[in-house]
Amino acid sequence: MALSKPQLGIQSPILCQLCEREPKISWKCLECDLLMCNACKNNIHPKIKTAGEHMILDFKDIGKISSPSKNIGSTSPSSKDPANIDITLVEEYKTNLDGIFHLAISLDGSLWIGNGDHKKGIRLFSSHTGLQKVKCEGNKLKVTSSFNSYISGIAITPGNDLLIATRGSILKQIKSGTNKIIDTVFDLGSGLPSSIHVTRKNKVIVGTYVTEEKSTVVVMNHEGNCENVYGEDQTKGVSFSSTTNITSTSNDHIFVVEELIGNTEGRVFVLGQGNLITIYSGHSVINTVDIPFKPCDLTTTPADNVIVVDFNSNTLHILNSSGQLMTYISTGDKGILTPISIGLAMAGNVCMLYIGCPESESKDAKLYKLNMIGC
Structure with missing residues (x-):
């Protein structure tokens, strides 16, 4: 295969240097x-x-950028071929929300979305919501339930119930098929929940506020008993200022998004059994001083990779289960700007990715549905 470089002149278009025919360089x-x-x-x-x-x-x-760098935080790039990982936009949905900051997908394919904000004087099924349950019908979303409640995190349980982190130390839930928020057995004591995740093994992992400048990550079994706490003892090399989202992989690694002071950037902790594995702080090819790494949400794929949403750069960072960067995908190329939440579900053999955004100039926050391959 000849890889030649054409002579460029004032009248000559720049062609693809592989096929030497296509003038649209991407x-x-x-x-x-x-x-x-x-x-x-x-x-x-x-x-x-x-x-x-x-x-x-x-x-x-x-x-x-001035030159590429292969230093990815404290990790090295994965050797897995990233060339087959890609996303294709399927549908764009308009909502009546001012932001989709929380996103979870039920086992029946319905979605829970919301901005997490409580407002006074709002009744059930109103246009405002801290939390909505919706179904995709063609190119529109049908709201089936609406809750005017403060929400700091949501997660689906293996029984298809919705677990909710809200104000107060006790986690709440909405049982499948009901429209009532009730208490659970998960009690954080003096801590207040900031994020929540349910693992494939039915363990509940909660990010908690201890003080304004200190957070912990608590692991509980399905009966509500505490099994582990990260960030409680800083001598183990783990300390959090604020934990905003959590996911996990099948090898029991826990990925935690930490929001740094100022809310302009952050990082992702990868935790093992009681120890810190690595911290991912973005990549110098993607993130710069002007465009710092700001992870807002993350999710785990069927292949046990982790997709991290980078709000500032309109990018999906795809990490392996050890926290190494495999590749990255621009959401901006798909017309998806300022992504802030993400969810993933299987529709048969097809991997469906959902991305939520804050409100735009149109004042209607958008939800995007995409096909994902290779991940």
Whole structure:
């Protein structure tokens, strides 16, 4: 395969340097030093033997960096070939919300979304909501339940109940098929919940506020008994200022989003059995001083990878189960700006990804439905 570079003159368009035909350049491989069209990036470049180790940059971002770096926080890039990981936009939904800050997907395919904010004088099924249950019907969302309640985190249990972190130390729930918020056996004592996650093994993991500047991550079994606490003893190298979202992988690694002081950036802790594995702080190709890494949400894929939503750069960082960056995908290329929440579900053999955003100039927060492959 000849990889030649055409002569560029004032009247000559820049062509893809693989097929030498397509004038629409979308990508640049930093290792090959080649400009590529979208078709060659997906079909030709992966045939290069070491393609899985190459860093491919969106063409419009080339001028934003001086040189590539393969240092990813305290980790190294995964050797898994990222070329087959991609997303395709299926549908865009408008909501009557001012932000989709919380997103969870029920086992029946319905979605729980909301901005988590409580307002006075609002009744059930009103247009405002701290929390809504919706169904996708064509290109519209049908609201089936609405709750005017403060919400700091939501998660689906194996029994398809919705577990809720709200004000107060006791976690709440909405049992499947009901419209009533009730107490659970999960009591944090003096802590207040900031985030919540239910593992595949039915353990409940809760981020808690201890003080204004200190948080912990509490692991409980299904009976509400505490099994582990991270961040309680800083001598173990783990301390959190604020934990905003949590997920886990099948090897029992826990991924925790920490919001740093100022709410302009953050990082992702990867925790093992009582110890810190690594901290992911973004990648220098994606994140700069002007565009710091700001993880807002994360979810685990069927292949046990973790997708981290980066609000500032409109990017999905895809990590393996040890916290190493595999690849990244621009949501901005799909027209999805300022992504702030994420959820994933299987529809047969198809992996469906949902991304929520805050309100835009139209004042209606949007929810996006995408197909995802290779992850």
